[in-house]
Amino acid sequence: xxxxxxxxxxxxxxxxxxxxxxxxxFFALDAAVVEPSRTRVAFIVxxxxxxxxxxxxxxxxxxxxxxx
Numbered sequence: 001x002x003x004x005x006x007x008x009x010x011x012x013x014x015x016x017x018x019x020x021x022x023x024x025x026f027f028a029l030d031a032a033v034v035e036p037s038r039t040r041v042a043f044i045v046x047x048x049x050x051x052x053x054x055x056x057x058x059x060x061x062x063x064x065x066x067x068x
Contacts, residue, residue: 013061017054024050 024047031043 013057013064017058017061020050020054020057024048024054 027043027047027050031040031047034040034043
């Protein structure tokens with residue numbers, strides 16, 4: 001019996017996007033609390049990159065889903 005593997009949330013693509021978005025939001029909130037410094041700028045840049053990565057991962061997951 002060959003079972004066809006169907007793409008879904010269980011394959012990890014949606015999970016990667018969710019984790020990146022949540023971490024990005026946490027870093028952004030942390031940067032909002034910290035006093036102005038290089039660390040704050042680094043947290044803001046890191047949070048923006050994580051949120052952009054989440055969007056890219058989610059876009060890739062949707063593209064793969066549409067192709068199948």
